Amino acid sequence: xxxxxxxxxxxxxxxxxxxxxxxxxxxxxxxxxxxxxxxxxxxxxxxxxxxxxxxxxxxxxxxxxxxxxxxxxxxxxxxxxxxxxxxxxxxxxxxxxxxxxxxxxxxxxxxxxxxxxxxxxxxxxxxxxxxxxxxxxxxxxxxxxxxxxxxxxxxxxxxxxxxxxxxxxxxxxxxxxxxxxxxxxxxxxxxxxxxxxxxxxxxxxxxxxxxxxxxxxxxxxxxxxxxxxxxxxxxxxxxxxxxxxxxxxxxxxxxxxxxxxxxxxxxxxxxxxxxxxxxxxxxxxxxxxxxxxxxxxxxxxxxxxxxxxxxxxxxxxxxxxxxxxxxxxxxxxxxxxx
Numbered sequence: 165x166x167x168x169x170x171x172x173x174x175x176x177x178x179x180x181x182x183x184x185x186x187x188x189x190x191x192x193x194x195x196x197x198x199x200x201x202x203x204x205x206x207x208x209x210x211x212x213x214x215x216x217x218x219x220x221x222x223x224x225x226x227x228x229x230x231x232x233x234x235x236x237x238x239x240x241x242x243x244x245x246x247x248x249x250x251x252x253x254x255x256x257x258x259x260x261x262x263x264x265x266x267x268x269x270x271x272x273x274x275x276x277x278x279x280x281x282x283x284x285x286x287x288x289x290x291x292x293x294x295x296x297x298x299x300x301x302x303x304x305x306x307x308x309x310x311x312x313x314x315x316x317x318x319x320x321x322x323x324x325x326x327x328x329x330x331x332x333x334x335x336x337x338x339x340x341x342x343x344x345x346x347x348x349x350x351x352x353x354x355x356x357x358x359x360x361x362x363x364x365x366x367x368x369x370x371x372x373x374x375x376x377x378x379x380x381x382x383x384x385x386x387x388x389x390x391x392x393x394x395x396x397x398x399x400x401x402x403x404x405x406x407x408x409x410x411x412x413x414x415x416x417x418x419x420x421x422x423x424x425x426x427x428x429x430x431x432x433x434x435x436x437x438x439x440x441x442x443x444x445x446x447x448x449x450x451x452x453x454x455x456x457x458x459x460x461x462x463x464x465x466x467x468x469x470x471x472x473x474x475x476x477x478x479x480x481x482x483x484x485x486x487x488x489x490x491x492x493x494x495x496x497x498x499x500x501x502x
Contacts, residue, residue: 171227172199172207177220180204184218221429228276236273237281247278251297259472299440316402316425321410325399325430328421332397338362338486339396342434343383345374345405346445353451354405355459356382357441359434360394363483364471366437368463370451380408388416394486397421399431441466 172180176197183193190208194201211223237244250260257275264272285294316322332340338360346355346368354371356379369382387395397419400406409420423430444462467480474482 172203174220174224177207177211177223180207181218181220181223184208217426235281235284236277238284243272244281247273247281248297251278254299254469256299262472296443299443316422318404319402319407319409319422321413322402322422323420325421325423328397328399328419332361335361337396339390339392339394341387341395341398342431343398343400343406344431344434344438345371345379345403346438346441347374347447348451349448350450350452355445355451357434357438358383358386358398359437360479360483361433363486364433364437364474364479365483366434366441366463366466366479368441368459370454370456370459374403374405376405376407379405380411384412384415387412387418390487392417399423401428401431437466 176199179197180193183196188196190204191201193199194204197204207223207227208218211226212218213222237247246264247260250263251257255263257278260278261271261273261275279298282294282297286292331337340361342359342361344357344359346357348354352373354374356369356371358367358369359365367386369386371378371382383398387398395416395418398409398412399421400409401423402425406422409422412418412420428435441462444465445459464480467483468478470476470478
């Protein structure tokens with residue numbers, strides 16, 4: 165009998181994407197992974213995005229969805245009602261699974277099953293209100309490519325995320341931030357989100373426009389109040405609103421880094437935070453009717469939500485403890501309102 169076929173895993177899919185981006189042929193990739201060329205060709209053909217771009221996270225989700233043959237939640241109405249009740253309370257699918265295991269003394273289902281159940285309901289009913297059960301309120305999961313070129317060449321003094329210190333990825337050392345903009349239906353309206361990677365603290369600020377100078381001025385104003393150990397670096401995507409990033413290095417000594425084009429998962433902390441915040445601040449919001457106090461309350465709600473990754477402490481608790489330690493009990497202006 166021949167050897168049993170083994171499904172491609174995430175590490176292999178990452179390697180496929182990396183080698184394709186470096187120009188290797190499918191046959192060369194197959195040789196490097198000890199796979200047949202037909203297996204690699206089939207993987208790329210079946211699991212690439214509609215744009216033709218192959219991305220490992222999207223490919224893995226496509227493969228998993230194709231293997232799915234049923235749903236425990238669809239069959240067990242009592243379990244389904246309990247899961248939906250917990251989701252309505254604002255718990256993430258992962259937290260729901262943990263709570264059910266605590267209540268019943270055993271693992272009941274996986275959080276992936278909850279995501280699949282919601283996606284199936286949307287596909288079956290075409291009712292996109294189901295997406296509001298999820299923490300980021302998205303009707304589709306994974307990466308979706310965009311048409312058009314990259315703005316990389318328009319950002320002077322750009323430093324790739326691959327030159328960032330490897331320990332930043334561990335989230336152990338505090339003071340490394342991520343930034344992004346929330347955009348809205350009305351042209352020109354935006355909210356700047358700053359996310360500290362260790363504590364998961366997220367700060368929100370209304371911006372009058374996407375112009376680069378006001379954006380960098382706001383970031384400088386906020387981070388300048390912190391000790392250097394809490395403002396070591398900041399990572400951006402390749403939006404031109406961050407084109408004046410080098411001013412942060414020149415004035416505050418903050419190292420700035422940029423994700424690869426169309427790779428928002430490389431700053432997953434702020435992306436995840438924005439997904440959750442969108443439930444309270446949807447794209448249809450008119451910022452002209454949103455008071456600064458309202459935005460502060462949204463930020464407080466997010467920062468005071470216990471997180472499993474923080475051993476069920478809140479981002480505010482973790483950050484303020486770091487701040488207290490660094491500043492010897494005196495908080496910089498504004499941070500005492502977290």
